Amino acid sequence: MSLVRSFFKTVRVVLGPVMIGWEWLRRPRGVVRAPAQQQLVDMQCKSLALYQYRTCPFCMKVRQNMRRLSLNIEQRDAQHDAAHRAALVxxxxxxxxxxxxxxxxxxxxxxxxxxxxxxxxxxxRFKTA
Incomplete structure (x- = not known):
């Protein structure tokens, strides 16, 4: 059993930085809003929090959409932060x-x-026409 865990941990350690780099290279441009409108969106985003793992491909998909929509949503690491993981559960x-x-x-x-x-x-909720 520990051999399998070691294998997958090694895969995560090796592929993690590659996946994060790939996400950074493919960053979409965010929608540009008037300052007052963006401030309103930022206020609405204060009621949202994304629980995520940094190298999860599905989490990356959500973060890319957040960038595309210019959303400043708090991101909580549920993989390395025990308090965030406990809150999620x-x-x-x-x-x-x-x-x-x-x-x-x-x-x-x-x-x-x-x-x-x-x-x-x-x-x-946030997509502009």
Whole structure:
């Protein structure tokens, strides 16, 4: 069993930097909004938090969409930060990423899993015509 874990850890260590570099090279240009409009979007983003792993391909897909939409959403590392991982499991019920925590004005939270569902939510809420 430890041989299998060692193999996959080695794969992550080797491929991780390559994947992060590839994500950086493919960064989309963000939408440009008027300063007042961007400030309003930034305020709305304060109620959102993305639980993610840095080298997860599905998390990268969500981060690319966040860049495309110029969204300043807090990113929480659920892989290396035990507190964020515990919050994800306690709130969402499972340690699965990506997960978008959506909080409302009453302090209630909705936990949205799956990159396609997260991107659809972000597009419907923030995409400009």
């Amino acid at each position: 306690a709130g969402g019920g499972k340690a699965k990423v990506p997960c978008l925590k959506i909080s409302d004005a009453n302090g209630q939270s909705q936990w949205l899993y799956d990159s396609a569902a997260i991107n659809a939510y972000l597009d419907s």
